[in-house]
Amino acid sequence: MSTLIEVRGLTKRFVKDETGIVALRDFGLEVEKGSFVTVLGRSGCGKSTALNLMSGLLKPTEGTVSYRGDPVTGPRTEISYLTQSDTLMPWRDVRRNIEMPMEISGVSKRERREHAEELIRRVGLTGFERHYPRELSGGMRRRASLARMLAGDPETLLMDEPFGALDAQLRTDLQLELLRLWQGSGKTVVFVTHDIEEALLLGDRVVVLGLLGRRVLDKPIELSRPRDADELRVDPTFVSLHREMTEALREGAR
Numbered sequence: 001m002s003t004l005i006e007v008r009g010l011t012k013r014f015v016k017d018e019t020g021i022v023a024l025r026d027f028g029l030e031v032e033k034g035s036f037v038t039v040l041g042r043s044g045c046g047k048s049t050a051l052n053l054m055s056g057l058l059k060p061t062e063g064t065v066s067y068r069g070d071p072v073t074g075p076r077t078e079i080s081y082l083t084q085s086d087t088l089m090p091w092r093d094v095r096r097n098i099e100m101p102m103e104i105s106g107v108s109k110r111e112r113r114e115h116a117e118e119l120i121r122r123v124g125l126t127g128f129e130r131h132y133p134r135e136l137s138g139g140m141r142r143r144a145s146l147a148r149m150l151a152g153d154p155e156t157l158l159m160d161e162p163f164g165a166l167d168a169q170l171r172t173d174l175q176l177e178l179l180r181l182w183q184g185s186g187k188t189v190v191f192v193t194h195d196i197e198e199a200l201l202l203g204d205r206v207v208v209l210g211l212l213g214r215r216v217l218d219k220p221i222e223l224s225r226p227r228d229a230d231e232l233r234v235d236p237t238f239v240s241l242h243r244e245m246t247e248a249l250r251e252g253a254r
């Protein structure tokens with residue numbers, strides 16, 4: 001395996017009303033190509049800031065991010081980022097939002113439409129193709145954003161709590177869908193969550209962050225795939241990993 005993303009010594013300081021706020025301090029991470037890394041941390045520990053920096057959307061105060069050895073100085077076409085905030089185009093309906101990345105890469109109209117229909121089905125939005133973002137619930141907008149991300153067939157996916165706002169059933173469905181899509185694809189995923197179970201269900205590796213993005217734990221997850229949430233809950237390895245993550249989150253808050 002080779003390192004695809006390399007983050008070194010990232011510090012981000014924001015200035016708010018003439019006061020400096022440090023969101024992340026000396027954060028480092030290496031992500032192997034083709035791996036699924038989940039980043040677990042409590043609210044406010046700097047997870048979104050870390051992804052913003054890794055995606056090139058935000059410039060670090062100190063430190064570097066490189067992608068396949070090249071410095072990341074702005075957004076790149078190989079990296080698709082599903083942010084926490086809504087980035088759907090309000091003037092396009094669901095289908096045309098999802099078709100957008102394919103439009104940009106020159107996919108024919110017929111092919112675009114077919115693929116968009118398929119993605120709409122996968123994320124459970126059938127029947128809402130002609131709805132505009134303002135006519136959707138928050139969870140539906142998240143799903144439309146996810147479908148749009150997948151439509152671009154990115155090499156690397158950075159995902160910031162994509163399923164946080166969804167009900168339990170939808171969440172499980174989309175977790176499985178994402179795993180199905182990822183497995184064997186060679187794609188690299190960095191997935192941020194504050195949910196231990198989700199981190200363990202999805203990741204090859206879980207990185208637990210504490211305050212200011214301090215890496216409290218970095219652990220390979222050797223649970224066989226496909227993983228089934230119901231079966232996992234009674235698996236002794238899962239139970240012990242869960243306990244270890246709980247402790248790491250507690251330690252990270254200190």
Ligand SMILES: Nc1ncnc2c1ncn2[C@@H]1O[C@H](COP(=O)(O)OP(=O)(O)OP(=O)(O)O)[C@@H](O)[C@H]1O
Nearest residue numbers: 014016021022023042043044045046047048049050
């Ligand atoms: N643009 C900004 N200006 C000022 N402070 C910011 C800004 N963005 C983030 N912060 C601060 O940086 C810290 C980390 O925020 P960040 O959003 O990265 O955390 P998080 O771990 O993603 O939280 P959550 O899980 O709640 O989304 C917080 O204290 C936040 O208030």
